[in-house]
Amino acid sequence: MASLLSPQHRDCAFCGKELFGRADKAYCNDTCRNNGNRERRKKLAWYEPIFIRQINNILKRNYKILTQQGIDEHGPKTVSRYKLLDEGFNFHYFTSNLSTRAGEYRFIYDYGWRELPEEKVMIVTNPKQVEI
Template sequence: MMKKCPVCQTEVVGRSDKIYCSPACKSSQQYEQRLEQEAFYFEVDRQLKKNRRILRKYNQVGMTTLRQEVLLAEGFNPRFFTHYWKNGKGQVYFFCYEFGFLALQEQGKEKFVLVTWQPYMQH
């Protein structure tokens, strides 16, 4: 039974446990696997940067409230954040770097309170 290289489909000659026909094919396969593994990292990083840009755009004064649909329409994804802070009332603010948001329901409408990170939020 002849084994075929998973990269180029040529015959693999040599030891019985050999998988690739050449070091070049082995390297190519490992490179592709690394790209696939890092693709998730790049996707998360891209979304975090997008979220930060959107939060910064709508929060020019340090604190504002706006409908969730406005942010979501621009591609904001609230599941991506860098850290969180819980205030004394137990409300959890999620942050994308220095810009944060708190999900609220006000008069039956889903809203976000947008804030910027403050020194007192450290603890």
């Protein structure tokens, strides 16, 4: 009875059996630890909101579109905003931004764009935008 009330009393985090021994033990054996970790990972995956995957897909599609605009080491390239929209580009999602004297750049990883007058978009690359 006393052990139930003592602060040292703990149960296996998977099967619920009472634990003895080291105070930092969470499971009674390797099997329970493996099962417990698997259950925890499953729970994490289950609770991931659907919008995380949806937004990641938008970012991936945006990135792919930017990389397919024919930009190379010779520098920026200007395309029509409507061309990007036609290809499925979504201007609302990006991973970082950069303010310069020329204007505001939005980046998806290392590819970015700046909006120009007359519905034009300048596409650039900048490896610094993916330095963590």
